[in-house]
Each structure stands twice: as structure tokens, then as C-alpha cells.
Amino acid sequence: MSDFLRGWDVTLHSLRHRHASHMLASNIHPKVVQKRLGHSSVAITMDLSHLMPNMQDEAAPAVDGVLRAAINKRADDVG
Structure with a gap:
């Protein structure tokens, strides 16, 4: 391991995991990451990538937005 990585307490393996997690958090398709x-x-x-803190936080509002749009569309179609 290089002195640079040792100084930051980082391994190439951990960088690989972080890279994958950052790509997924940036909405890069999992197949591309694979x-x-x-x-x-x-x-x-998907099993080996770590959740970034913001990924869990973004999940509920994303689902909420989709559900609200579906409800509003149905209300528009009915009304």
C-alpha cells in the first residue's frame, strides 16, 4: 500500500466499495456499476455496495412523490 493511502487509513478495497456506492448514489444504473x-x-x-447516508433519506420522499403523482393523475382522470 502506498504511503499516501496509509496516511489516510484507506485501502484500495475500501476505495472500490466507496466508488461503487457513490456511483449508485448518483443514480448510475446498477448494471453499469456491475x-x-x-x-x-x-x-x-448490490450486495457489496454500501448505502450512502443520503440514499436512505432520499428513498421515502421519492416514493412519496411517485405515489402523490399517481393519486393526482387518478383524481384528474376521475374528476
């Missing part, structure tokens, strides 16, 4: 990492399946990629 190919970049050389995993044999997208399931491996």
Missing part, C-alpha cells in the same frame, strides 16, 4: 467493477452479476454489486 460492468465497471467486473462483477459476474448485478446481485453481487
Whole structure:
């Protein structure tokens, strides 16, 4: 390991995981992340990637927005 990485207490392996997690948090399709990492399946990629703190925080509002849009569309179609 290089002195630079040792000084930051970072390993190449942890950088690889962080890179995958950042790509997923940036809404890069999991299949693209899988190919970049050389995993044999997208399931491996998703199992090994760590959730970034904001990913969990963004999930509820995203689902809420989709559900509200569906409810509003149905109300418009009925009304």
C-alpha cells in the first residue's frame, strides 16, 4: 500500500466499495456499476455496495412523490 493511502487509513478495497456506492448514489444504473467493477452479476454489486447516508433519506420522499403523482393523475382522470 502506498504511503499516501496509509496516511489516510484507506485501502484500495475500501476505495472500490466507496466508488461503487457513490456511483449508485448518483443514480448510475446498477448494471453499469456491475460492468465497471467486473462483477459476474448485478446481485453481487448490490450486495457489496454500501448505502450512502443520503440514499436512505432520499428513498421515502421519492416514493412519496411517485405515489402523490399517481393519486393526482387518478383524481384528474376521475374528476
